[in-house]
Amino acid sequence: MSKGLLTTTVGSFPKPDYLTRARSQFSLGKIGGEELAALERQATAEVIRLQEEVGLDILVHGEMERGDMVAYFAEQLSESMAIGGLVRSYGNRYYRKPIITGKLHWQGPMTVEMWRYAQSLTDKPVKGMLTGPYTMVDWSFDDYYDSRRDAVLDMARVIHQEAVELEKAGARYIQVDEPAIHARPEQDFDLAVEAMALVVEGIDCEFHTHICYGEVALIYPDMLRLPVKQIHLAFKNTDFEYLKLLEKHPFDREKDLGVGVLDVHNHVAESVEEVKEGIRSTLELMPPERVWIEPDCGLKTRTWEEAAAKLRVMVQAVREVRRELGIEG
């Protein structure tokens, strides 16, 4: 029997209430860093347990130690980045936008300890999770560089070093998220590709990338130039419209496609049948051994129960389709 339809998730899991409370107490100086770190480990263990129980193939650590995917790295690059003031992102939502204040350089491992801890809890592979250089720079202010290109390429060297550390620690899969990659495709897509090449250079891991909502059509098929093994897109959110792109221009034969089958912005769990339908329509264009089944995006905006329910549906649907097609997981 052939293999195929591997399951994984995009990265973040909902933070348990006790951790959300502890994070706010920590920011107010009411509890110490060690106490917070212990709770982050406790929550990470729960995330690993949930994924094993649901039956996913490749696990994530859940990002219990991260707030914002850019600020988490910016805080640890303290010699060249700072956390700036509040900027509105939409409606009444604000975030602290980081500032590049000096020449970017890697100061020490940022993600390895938590990855190692998560991997120690399971026999299944746990993905290393990194934010891509283009997104890191695009979502930061820049008080230092004169060009975005210089900033992105230096950031790529930083993220590369982190990937090297993950490889050394034993990671087999590393996901590099680039949700900002389609912000200005005509101008900058070559730069994003060049930066990704620097990140992955010489590293013997399987690299995945997650490209979020937005003008995906503008960067397809250009995105196939990204030197990664797997590209993940949010199919469910657009009712599998992206399949039309694949019809017009086939997906790269050397690459895997990560298919988002769960809408992470909807409280209600999908039905098994609806997920199966999405998988089947994808399989009309792609062989199962090159298709991964995942949620559309990180699950952190859902409750724990909603996330668990959605993942159970996803795994059930994959099992049924595998059985129907006679393929192994």
Place this chain on the structure above:
Amino acid sequence: MLTTVVGSYPKIPNRPRPARLRAAIARFERGEIGEDELRRVEDEVTIEVIQEQVEAGIDIVSDGQIRWEDDQTYFARRMDGFTIDGLIRYFDTNTYYRQPVVTGAVQWREPIAGEDYRFAAAHSPRPVKALVTGPYTLAALSANEHYGSYGELVLALARELRQEVLALEKAGAPIIQVSEPAILKRKEDFPLFRQALEQMMEGVAVEAHLYTWFGDAEGLFPQILELPFSTIGLDFVMGPANYEIIGRAPFAKKLGLGIVDARNTRLETVEQIVDRIRRVSHAVPLEALYVNPSCGLEYVPREVAEAKLKRMAEGVRRAQEVLG
């Protein structure tokens, strides 16, 4: 040479100053305060940001668009023919807005920004510029599910927004800025753009400015000088080619000179500001310049916006001495 702003100003300051508007909106959304209380906070914050602009040395201020969620929905929510859909990215920023969807004939019902203008003017020692999102940009950033063509929608919006321009004129606004960043992304639409703006500004006597941002005027120059506005605002930060472009034909209008980067925290030096003014002085005399940030200031933290405006005013004073 006068200093002005392009529109938005950061709605909340950083600690230790309280984020009053953010807290008020959150309380309003939870049903803890009523609309009157929310309006009162918006009023107070509007007065506060006008004062900040004045203290920074801005000659023509705006109300900071404190009551606006964004340039699009502020109008779309108050006109007939629109519904409001999900979040979508505003150009290449990391700022999102809810996309207006045109589901019926668009229609202006009543003055949209008139009361806001009156309030701001009553609380400002300096002239207040009123802002209208242009028909081309409002159409470009909305989804059209009603009109047979994009052009029809643009012209319908021009006809309806003309009522808003007339209402602002009647309310006493000394300057009305029409904001049209989207034309820079589809320059081939200039004939439609011209037709729409000519219709919209027909019979309007008040001083009107046309502002663009996030790019250069390559392909629009010098035709853009033929439009019925006394001032053309250009972004020289994201559109550095504008320095060269404006020299290609006599610049027979005033220039809105966007030379302070409103999307980045790095503070310009006085010398840089003087130098950027010098670079356009061959094409446009100093007395025909409005110096302003490259776009609305909401992309930077409040304290950065304040510092940038102060620095800009300082640069303009120095340029007056050096070049005047």
